[in-house]
Amino acid sequence: MxxxxxxxxxxxxxxxxxxxxxxxxxxxxxxxxxxxxxxxxxxxxxxxxxxxxxxxxxxxxxxxxxxxxxxxxxxxxxxxxxxxxxxxxxxxxxxxxxxxxxxxxxxxxxxxxxxxxxxxxxxxxxxxxxxxxxxxxxxxxxxxxxxxxxxxxxxxxxxxxxxxxxxxxxxxxxxxxxxxxTFMRKAPAVEATGAAAVAEGKTYKEMMREPKFWILWAVYTLGATGGMMIISSGASIATNYALGDPVTIVMAVSIANTFGRIFWGSVSDKIGRYQTVVAMFVVVALGLFLAISSPSLGALAGTAGLMMVGLSFGGFLGSFPGITAENWGVKNAGTNYGWMFTAYGVAAVFGPTIGSLILDATGTYSTAFVIVIGMAILGILLQLLYMKKYRNA
The missing domain is CATH 1.20.1250.20 (MFS general substrate transporter like domains)
Structure with missing residues (x-):
């Protein structure tokens, strides 16, 4: 034994x-x-x-x-x-x-x-x-x-x-x-209590047939896109907005990103995962507003704005494994989160691409930031739709 x-x-x-x-x-x-x-x-x-x-x-x-x-x-x-x-x-x-x-x-x-x-x-x-x-x-x-x-x-x-x-x-x-x-162990089986289907765990095929999967997948994509833009182009953004030493800015955003994974995860256990997702989108939008306004508000405000985006980006990564398990059970959590995680891959393509294309066309990231603010607003609306339609899921 x-x-x-x-x-x-x-x-x-x-x-x-x-x-x-x-x-x-x-x-x-x-x-x-x-x-x-x-x-x-x-x-x-x-x-x-x-x-x-x-x-x-x-x-x-x-x-x-x-x-x-x-x-x-x-x-x-x-x-x-x-x-x-x-x-x-x-x-x-x-x-x-x-x-x-x-x-x-x-x-x-x-x-x-x-x-x-x-x-x-x-x-x-x-x-x-x-x-x-x-x-x-x-x-x-x-x-x-x-x-x-x-x-x-x-x-x-x-x-x-x-x-x-x-x-x-x-x-x-x-x-x-x-x-x-060698320290890893298989977790004990979860007994079916309450919502039996969730406790027992749905397969990825069953999961992907449910409309709520695609709502949450879209929310994850929208949430990760801005973060991938900032993470991939932090040095360039710092230079473009004259925020200071690019290496220092990149390190600051990376630290915020890492801390956000723990901070938002802990917050979600207290106030609820979906309320936390809405809060993270709000922080992304406010952070990008500060970044856009940095020529008038100052480099410190711009740096704080980028760190706010990094903080929330980490939160999306920390929250969605739990969100996936909460909706479709822990039995097939590894496979199911693999499919949910494809949203992150899509964001990794579109975030940096949007930023680079707009920088080449306009000489600044401001329009790209406005687009991501729009994505954050759409993400909030989708998350609220999910909460209204599937609040008992």
Whole structure:
């Protein structure tokens, strides 16, 4: 008989796992070093590797999700750790952009999807009473990854070339993630009480046939779009609005993003998840208004505005695993959230693209910010529609 386990230890292992996976998103540092080592490569070419990696995350969650829900998180965090570490390690041998797409894009990205899907399911299944806080903590681990590993990689590059750095990180992160997986356990079955269908858990096919899935998917997409625009273009926005040192602004937004995953998750446990989503949209709109007004209000107001967007962006990531489990049960939470997480992938494409196109056309991000404010208003309306129609769901 398996001895009693401490669910907080399991959650800590999930946070450590996501912290390691977040190293994959210290991309700006990796990319700069790769371009320096390969002057014949173009930034637009190498950026595709990052896009492929991002696209593989929800795909990995969808591929591994069905077995994850059946067998528990341990083996899938282990598999994800192997894929992630091997992908990172093999990137240390690439001599062409195409090979970079395979190692860093495909293999590493699938590893993130496998392990992130498993670690995220821990929050929903082990913490039904604290879904928001637990989901926020696991998401915060992922957000902290780039903040921690970017300076680590920069320091390593003073002593090693980028290819050696990839090899060293690949080995270390593989070991740490696989060790963390040994602390994972399958959550006890949820007894059907109240809404039996939710307690037992619906499949992704059943979930996607329900109109409320598409309402929430649209809400998630609208909520993440502004955040992806700010995260991907923070340095450029800081320069465009003369907010100060771009690196400092990017770090400030990243810290707000990470803190938001915990803060909003905790808030949602107290006031309700859907009320929290509405509040996050309001904060996004106010933050972008401050950013647009920074020429008259000052750089501090503009920086605060960008941090408000980052804060709420983290909140969407921390809230939606719990929202998904709350609506369609924890039994198939890994697979179901994989499909919900495709909203984040769509936002990752449209957010940066909208910002870049409008900057090229107008020389400023102001019109893009107005569009995202409109998205926030639409998100509020959709969330209120959901609350009115499915308040007892």
């Amino acid at each position: 398996e001895k009693k386990v401490n669910r907080w230890v399991i959650l800590l292992a999930a946070v450590v796992t996501n912290l390691c996976l977040g190293a994959g998103y210290a991309w700006s540092v990796f990319q700069a070093a790769l371009l320096e080592a390969n002057p014949d490569w173009a930034q637009t070419q190498t950026a595709i590797a990052y896009s492929i990696s991002f696209a593989m995350v929800p795909l990995g969650m969808i591929i591994f999700g069905p077995k994850l829900d059946e067998l528990g998180p341990r083996r899938f965090v282990f598999i994800g750790g192997i894929l992630f570490g091997v992908g990172m390690f093999l990137t240390g041998f690439v001599n062409s952009v195409f090979m970079l797409y395979i190692t860093y894009g495909l293999i590493l990205g699938l590893g993130i999807g496998a392990a992130y899907g498993a670690s995220t399911s821990v929050a929903a299944k082990w913490f039904p009473d604290k879904k928001g806080l637990a989901g926020g903590l696991t998401a915060a681990g992922f957000g902290l990854g780039p903040l921690i590993f970017a300076p680590v990689v920069r320091s390593m590059l003073t002593n090693y070339d980028i290819y050696t750095v990839f090899k060293i990180l690949g080995v270390i992160l593989l070991i740490v993630i696989c060790l963390a997986s």
